[in-house]
Amino acid sequence: MYSDKVMDHFEHPRNVGEIENASGVGTVGNAKCGDIMRIYLDIDDATHMIRDCKFKTFGCGAAVATSSMATEMVKGKTIEEAMQVTNKAVMEALDGLPPVKVHCSLLAEEAIHAALWDYAEKHGIKIQGLEKPKSDISEHDGDEEY
Amino acid sequence: MKKVIYLDNAATTRVRPEVVEAMLPYFTEHYGNPSSVYDFSTPCKKAMAHTREVIAGSLGASENEIYFTNGGTEADNWALKAAAEAYASKGKHIITTQIEHHAVLHTGQYLEKLGYEVTYLPVDENGVVSVDALKKAVRPDTILISVMFANNEIGTIEPIREIGEVAKEHGILFHTDAVQAYCHEPINVDELHIDMLSASAHKFNGPKGVGFLYIRKGLKLRSFIHGGAQERKRRAGTENVPGIVGLGKAVELSLASMKENKKKETELRDHLIHRVMTEIPYVRLNGHPSQRLSNNANFSFQFIEGESLLIMLDMAGICGSSGSACTSGSLDPSHVLLAIGLPHEIAHGSLRLTLGEETTMEDIDYTVDQLKRIVERLRSMSPLYEDFVKSREKKENQ
Numbered sequence: 001m002y003s004d005k006v007m008d009h010f011e012h013p014r015n016v017g018e019i020e021n022a023s024g025v026g027t028v029g030n031a032k033c034g035d036i037m038r039i040y041l042d043i044d045d046a047t048h049m050i051r052d053c054k055f056k057t058f059g060c061g062a063a064v065a066t067s068s069m070a071t072e073m074v075k076g077k078t079i080e081e082a083m084q085v086t087n088k089a090v091m092e093a094l095d096g097l098p099p100v101k102v103h104c105s106l107l108a109e110e111a112i113h114a115a116l117w118d119y120a121e122k123h124g125i126k127i128q129g130l131e132k133p134k135s136d137i138s139e140h141d142g143d144e145e146y
Numbered sequence: 147m148k149k150v151i152y153l154d155n156a157a158t159t160r161v162r163p164e165v166v167e168a169m170l171p172y173f174t175e176h177y178g179n180p181s182s183v184y185d186f187s188t189p190c191k192k193a194m195a196h197t198r199e200v201i202a203g204s205l206g207a208s209e210n211e212i213y214f215t216n217g218g219t220e221a222d223n224w225a226l227k228a229a230a231e232a233y234a235s236k237g238k239h240i241i242t243t244q245i246e247h248h249a250v251l252h253t254g255q256y257l258e259k260l261g262y263e264v265t266y267l268p269v270d271e272n273g274v275v276s277v278d279a280l281k282k283a284v285r286p287d288t289i290l291i292s293v294m295f296a297n298n299e300i301g302t303i304e305p306i307r308e309i310g311e312v313a314k315e316h317g318i319l320f321h322t323d324a325v326q327a328y329c330h331e332p333i334n335v336d337e338l339h340i341d342m343l344s345a346s347a348h349k350f351n352g353p354k355g356v357g358f359l360y361i362r363k364g365l366k367l368r369s370f371i372h373g374g375a376q377e378r379k380r381r382a383g384t385e386n387v388p389g390i391v392g393l394g395k396a397v398e399l400s401l402a403s404m405k406e407n408k409k410k411e412t413e414l415r416d417h418l419i420h421r422v423m424t425e426i427p428y429v430r431l432n433g434h435p436s437q438r439l440s441n442n443a444n445f446s447f448q449f450i451e452g453e454s455l456l457i458m459l460d461m462a463g464i465c466g467s468s469g470s471a472c473t474s475g476s477l478d479p480s481h482v483l484l485a486i487g488l489p490h491e492i493a494h495g496s497l498r499l500t501l502g503e504e505t506t507m508e509d510i511d512y513t514v515d516q517l518k519r520i521v522e523r524l525r526s527m528s529p530l531y532e533d534f535v536k537s538r539e540k541k542e543n544q
Contacts, residue, residue, distance in 0.1 A: 010457060016527050027529060031491030034451055034470055034479065038529040056529040058491075060453035060470070064527065 002061055003095035009065035014072050017054040024122070026114025028133060029107050035059035037067050037111040041074075043119055048079045055111070062101035069093050070108035079116060083129055085109070110134070151509045154465045155349075155441055156298055156326060156500035161392070162351045168395040169353065172388040180385050181376065190387045197394030204397055205343065205360060206334040213359045213377050214390055218325035221344030221359035222249035224370040224381075225321045229290045229342070230257050232366050233319065237287025241318075243267045243275050243304075244485040245297050249344075250323055251481070254292075267293075272434040273302035273486050280312055290319045295327035295343075299469055299482040299498055300433030301442025303331065310339030319365070325349055325357075329400035330408070330439060335360060347389070351503065352396030356389030403503070411440040411501050414510055418443050418499065421514040426521055432483065432496065441501040446483070446492045449531035450524040455497055458524070462516040470494040491530065 002010070019040035029035040036059065042052035053071040057064050070090050074082040087105040091097050097105060114133035120126065152160070178187030180194055198209040215221045230240065242254055244266045254264040265283045269275050275293055291313045296303045306322060313320035321342040324333060328343070329350035335343060342365070346357035361367055361380075373382025400407075419431060428448035447455065452468030459466050469480025470493070478484070479493035488496075499513065525531040 010454075011461065013527065018532065031494070031530060034490070034494040036529050038532075056527055056532055058449065058528045058530045059451050061457045063451075064454060 001098055002065070003097075005069075005093070005095045006062065006065040006097065009068040009094065010061045013055075013064055013068040015052075015054050015068065015075070016056065018056065019052060019054050022054075022115075024115040024117075024119030026111050026116070026118055026133060028110040028114050029059070031058065035063045035104060035107055037063065037107045039067075039071065039111040039115040041112075041115045041119060043079065045123070050074050050077055050079070050082055059104065059107075060101070062097050062104040063107060065094055066090050066097075066105045066108040067111070070112060074112055079119075079127055082112060082116065083127065085112060149463050151464045151505075151513060153499040153501060153505065153509070153513065154467050155502035156301075156439075156498065157467060158348045158354065159351045159502055160504070161348075161353055162396065162399055164399060165352055165392045165395045169388040169392040172391050176387070180387060181374065190385075193391045193394070194385060194387065197390050197397070200394045200397050201358060201360075204329070204333075204401055206336050207360055208363065210378065211360055211363055213361060213381050214385060214393075215344075215357050215359055215381060216355055216386070217348070217357040218247075218323065218344050218346035219249040220370070221346075221357055222247070222323050223253050224359055224367075225342045225344060225361075226250065226253045226257065226290070226292060228367040228370055229319050229321065229365075230260075230262055231368060233289035237285070237289045238262045239265070239285050239288045240290045240292065241265045241267060241280065241283050241288060242292040243269060243294070245269050245273060245275075245299075245482045246292070246294055247298055247323055247325065250292055250294070269302075269485050271487050272437075273297055273300045273432075273482065274434060274437070275304050275309070277305055277308045277312065280309060284312065284316050284318065288316070288318050290321060292321040292323070295322045295324040295333070296331065296439050297433070297482060298326045299480055300444045300486065301326075301438035301500075302434040303327070303437050303439065306338050306340070313341075314339040326439060329397060329404065330441065332404070335362070341365060347393040347396050350396055350400045353389050353392040356386050356393045358393070407503055408440045411503075411505070414501055414505055414507060415440060415443055417507065418501075418510045418514065421510075422517065425514065426518055429521075430488075430492065432486065432488070439500075442498070443500075444496060444498045446488060447495045447497065447521050448492060449528045449534060450495045450521060452479075452494055452496055454524055455495070455520060458520040459497075459513075459516065462520070464513050464516060467498045467500075469496040469498070 022040040023043035024041040027038040038056045040054040053075045055067040057067040073085045087109040091105045176189040180190040198212045201212045202209045319341045323344045325346045328345035341362040343360040348354040369380045371382045430446045432444040452470030469483045483493035
């Protein structure tokens, strides 16, 4: 069902954990839909460089793998560069996801944005292109046909 | 091939070698069409008659009450749709439960679109249908009650005898989806007042693609599949002779070992449940503690999600299943787990392990050891567990 890359990131997730006194923390998703993602960022205030990034995820294989890949992709980047890490980019880096799992990759992008929003709020700065995160990004499938 | 511990016997089972052996001649030697006149087809006719006899004997029914289908789903569809059609002049109300298999639930929803009214009875926290609620739901225009014999996810065995009595008392047809129970639990259709019963061979070490519907004599149900005159004109289509032979053999073997097998499975299942409940924290057993199928265990592990759990078990060579949304292709967890009152996040962390005749004590112990490791690892990655631990620490410091 999953690509080798997804399985690799699921089996050996990178950057699992917490960051104490993190510069920014973002939690998105909801337990009702079965996916919650939390991203911790450690940001250099002078250079706006993301020095470290950790995650914790409650969710399926795709949710864990996208969290892992997304943290890898923003680590060492500036805030502006991290803003370019889209769900599409995360998905491509994982060699794709099954269609029913695409919403999991949305969660990774949202979690990073939520953590950046938290940082921006704490520091009273504005990040270009960043909007207030939605607390619940669940989608609902259309009516089933019988 | 790596060693596989197959604990998904409610999904399907391994076909017994004796069953395969019994089927083989009906592919290459006795391949005649049972409807043909010549003597070459006689072994096929005889073999089908034998299976019918074996099944009838197993249920306390007669041979002309057994109709072969391609499996449980077809039998359920037939029972509900044909009964609804046949008794529409009497009424258009059907009673079933919230925890039925989709073969019944979705058929019920389809009938609602055709103008029937369907009551979906709730269940208690153990998954048991309330007979009182059933009595209250009965109306003068109720034509059919359909309640599964045992639930496929949580294993709870329903009070079929009491339900059958209510149906009989009110002159309402009673159908039971016995796909998980047939050949696992003893069933007598007269004692339990069952009018229709669905079963499927691949749930008891028979082949896939064959099952049957028991229809009590005298019920005026129309044909479901139209065409030739097979199955006394009620189910057209050339019969799946090898499948029917395999079905008969699987029934014979299951009946012969049912008592012994149940005893062994119950012992293993109870060991599994005991170890999981005592060695893993924050876990819940789903389904009735004792009134359940001897091969079924269903747990909810708090703070973790079922699909991740299944993938990690798979990496350890263990096959199980889950009622989490991610395993169903939708965003909602299993309707059965929601019906027993589990909150969504607990339902997402469910795991069903269903044992088979080949399951050993070593398999169970290995599975529990792996489960302990995997649950701990997934919890260490879970933001829900992190929040839980932090709030617990906060409380302790107060």
